[in-house]
Every structure is written in C-alpha cells, then in structure tokens.
Amino acid sequence: MQVLCQAFVLGLLVFGARCLVLELQLTILPGGRKRKADDYGRPDDSGYPEDEQMNTSPSHSPNAYNRPTHSQSRIKRQRNNVSGRPLPLSRLLETVDVNALKSILQVMCDRHPELTAEVSSLVPRPTVSSALSTLNNYEASVRSAFPYGGNSTGDYAYNRVRPALMQLLDALSDYTPHFLPPNEAQASTSLTFLDEATNIIHRLPTWDNPVHNHSKNMAYEEIAKAWVLVVQEAAKRGAGIGLHTGGWDTKLGKHVEQSEGRMQAALTQMRQSVGWMGDSGNGQRRIGGLGFNMHSTGVQVPVRSW
Numbered sequence: 001m002q003v004l005c006q007a008f009v010l011g012l013l014v015f016g017a018r019c020l021v022l023e024l025q026l027t028i029l030p031g032g033r034k035r036k037a038d039d040y041g042r043p044d045d046s047g048y049p050e051d052e053q054m055n056t057s058p059s060h061s062p063n064a065y066n067r068p069t070h071s072q073s074r075i076k077r078q079r080n081n082v083s084g085r086p087l088p089l090s091r092l093l094e095t096v097d098v099n100a101l102k103s104i105l106q107v108m109c110d111r112h113p114e115l116t117a118e119v120s121s122l123v124p125r126p127t128v129s130s131a132l133s134t135l136n137n138y139e140a141s142v143r144s145a146f147p148y149g150g151n152s153t154g155d156y157a158y159n160r161v162r163p164a165l166m167q168l169l170d171a172l173s174d175y176t177p178h179f180l181p182p183n184e185a186q187a188s189t190s191l192t193f194l195d196e197a198t199n200i201i202h203r204l205p206t207w208d209n210p211v212h213n214h215s216k217n218m219a220y221e222e223i224a225k226a227w228v229l230v231v232q233e234a235a236k237r238g239a240g241i242g243l244h245t246g247g248w249d250t251k252l253g254k255h256v257e258q259s260e261g262r263m264q265a266a267l268t269q270m271r272q273s274v275g276w277m278g279d280s281g282n283g284q285r286r287i288g289g290l291g292f293n294m295h296s297t298g299v300q301v302p303v304r305s306w
Helices: 002-027 062-066 070-081 089-094 098-111 115-122 128-144 155-178 187-202 210-236 240-245 248-258 264-274
Strands: 284-287 292-295
Touching: 098 115, 128 155, 128 187, 155 187, 155 210, 187 210, 187 248, 210 240, 210 264, 240 248, 240 264, 248 264
Parallel strands: none
Antiparallel strands: 284 292
C-alpha cells in the first residue's frame, strides 16, 4: 500500500511539471518576448488578430508582417542619408543674371589668361544688330542721366551725364574695329554699322563749355578714319561702283553736314574711290577710274580713261 501511494504522488508531480512547462511555452512568444494579456486576440498593424496569423507557413508567421521589404529598407537608408549639399554648377548658373555672369567670366579670364582665347572662341560673333542694340542701351543710359529741369547743356548736367557718356564712347571705340577690315570682310556690313554708329555720335549732347565737347570731336575723328578705311578697302576689291549705287556717298555727305565738316576727310576719300564729280554742265556724270562716261541720252559707250 505504501508503494502505491508513493507511485501516485510521483505521477501527480510529473503531471504538474508537464502542465507548468506547457504553460511556459504558451506564455512566451517566439521572439523571446513574453506574451502580454492584450496580445491574445489583439489586432496587429495589418488589422488581423495575431492568433489568426499563427500558421505553419513561414509567410504567415508574425515576424513576416513585421519584417521590412527591400524598398522600405532602401527608402529608410535614403532618408537617413539626407544632408545639405551645394547646388551643381548647371543649377547655380540658372540663378545668375547676365551682368553677374559677365563679371564672373571676366574675373576668370583675368586670373587665368590662357582661358581668354577659348572663351572668345565659344562666344557667338556679334552681329550689327546685336552690337547696335548694346550701343543703344548705353545711349539710353546717357539720356536717363540728365537732371530734371535746369540747363541741360551746362556744367552741372555734364557732371551728371559724364560717367554714362564715357561708357558709351568706350563701347563705341571697342565695337567699331570689330566691323572694320580685315576683321570684317563684307564692305556692306562695315558700312551699315558705321552709318548707325555715326548717327549715335550726332545725337551726343553738345555742351556750353567747349572743353567738354572734346570727347565728341574725337569720336567724329575716329569714325571718319573708319569710313576712310572701309572705302579704301572696298575700292581695292573693285567695289567702288557699289559704294555709289548703294547710296553710301550720299549718306556720307549728309553725315559730313551734320558733323559740321568734321568728317570731310571721309567724303574726300569716297569721292576719290567712286569718282563721283556731280553733274557737269553738259549733262554728263563721270565715274572716274572705271572707264565709263554716262550720258543722259543715247547708248552708254565705254571709253578708256588715261
């Protein structure tokens, strides 16, 4: 009887131990976290209770829903790597205005003279239209510099206008050689620019103080030399007849009048190259150097000129 009692007690102890082990297995989650009271039947982030997700398939295990995908991991890494950085050069140049960009290029060429030739080769060649547009902007600055009221040709007005006036004259002295031979091969292009540039000089103010008019007089002298050079080169290429038929001799004559004779040297060269002597008493017009006498009536007959 005593042996039976001992066996019965031992069986109860084994049964109790097994129950304790089973309870521990049920109360401890697979990740080592103890299951809390609200873990039973509580929906997780996917909206389903965890009890319903416990499945023998690995894809339905609780860790599968909590495991981040590859794209989520990549986004998380990118967000963690966000930091300040400077703009690339292409974006940086988008915010720079034209004047600031010109200053930057000029500073670079001044610091590194070897870049000057390369930058010059990349910049588009100025046309007559673009050059005149720039000069007109300088001229507009001169007009806007005049004071309101008072004597517009006096010393006070001159002092106000002088900085803008010097900028215009400096630009004119730089652009004019660009359109002269041998840098410019087309005489018509050179003459077109000179015609408009001379008009700009005509519109320059004339001051009461003769000393202040020195820069305008020098501008007339330089533009007259430019006319002489273009006319000479055109005559050498046999384009003398084109100077006359294009009306350039007439335009130059008007410029001489407006300049009050200060461009007479250019008109003299034009007459020598074209041979325009005006109407003679017998109704003839002679184009010297070309071997033609042009009569008002009859057939034009070439006559050799000695």
